[in-house]
Amino acid sequence: DTGVSQDPRHKITKRGQNVTFRCDPISEHNRLYWYRQTLGQGPEFLTYFQNEAQLEKSRLLSDRFSAERPKGSFSTLEIQRTEQGDSAMYLCASSRDSLMNTEAFFGQGTRLTVV
Amino acid sequence: SQQGEEDPQALSIQEGENATMNCSYKTSINNLQWYRQNSGRGLVHLILIRSNEREKHSGRLRVTLDTSKKSSSLLITASRAADTASYFCATPGGKLIFGQGTELSVKP
Numbered sequence: 001d002t003g004v005s006q007d008p009r010h011k012i013t014k015r016g017q018n019v020t021f022r023c024d025p026i027s028e029h030n031r032l033y034w035y036r037q038t039l040g041q042g043p044e045f046l047t048y049f050q051n052e053a054q055l056e057k058s059r060l061l062s063d064r065f066s067a068e069r070p071k072g073s074f075s076t077l078e079i080q081r082t083e084q085g086d087s088a089m090y091l092c093a094s095s096r097d098s099l100m101n102t103e104a105f106f107g108q109g110t111r112l113t114v115v
Numbered sequence: 116s117q118q119g120e121e122d123p124q125a126l127s128i129q130e131g132e133n134a135t136m137n138c139s140y141k142t143s144i145n146n147l148q149w150y151r152q153n154s155g156r157g158l159v160h161l162i163l164i165r166s167n168e169r170e171k172h173s174g175r176l177r178v179t180l181d182t183s184k185k186s187s188s189l190l191i192t193a194s195r196a197a198d199t200a201s202y203f204c205a206t207p208g209g210k211l212i213f214g215q216g217t218e219l220s221v222k223p
Binding site: 033102 | 209210
């Protein structure tokens with residue numbers, strides 16, 4: 001399967017711990033996006049990359065959150081000092097080009113539960 | 116902030132009936148995209164309609180776009196239980212901005 005892959009699928013962590021999620025986009029896609037989704041809501045944009053450059057970060061992305069895409073391929077999203085409010089589904093997506101021209105492909109998400 | 120707003124928030128129909136979901140947005144767009152999300156899963160792209168298109172079909176899906184009213188609709192004809200999901204419209208800039216979605220339940 002050559003779709004967007006996210007790891008892990010589920011993560012339970014204690015409040016205050018750090019967590020890191022990984023996203024592997026479709027190989028020829030140069031754009032990669034991170035979203036957060038809570039129950040009953042639409043996905044909220046967090047950040048996106050074109051190749052290795054982080055082009056935009058949402059104001060939702062506090063300084064506890066950091067994302068990287070070091071070689072323009074896979075990306076990681078780290079949350080430091082997790083809080084219960086961080087519990088959500090974290091979705092990664094990729095696109096081969098600007099979304100003005102094409103669609104995004106989403107992974108299955110990583111469900112984070114902070115206890 | 117969310118650009119698109121779907122209406123209704125929830126819709127329950129019987130198999131075989133048609134389902135219509137509406138989306139309103141605020142700013143001018145290059146295209147509008149519809150996605151489906153099964154419970155607890157990622158989103159799947161359904162259809163992209165460009166600002167110079169009024170209507171687009173894909174299988175049992177029909178999407179319309181009215182840029183003068185800043186609105187779009189998604190029609191699913193002859194619905195099936197497998198169509199049960201949440202449906203989102205999204206408008207692109209550098210990223211997609213999603214509405215809160217319409218939760219569709221199709222009862223067998």
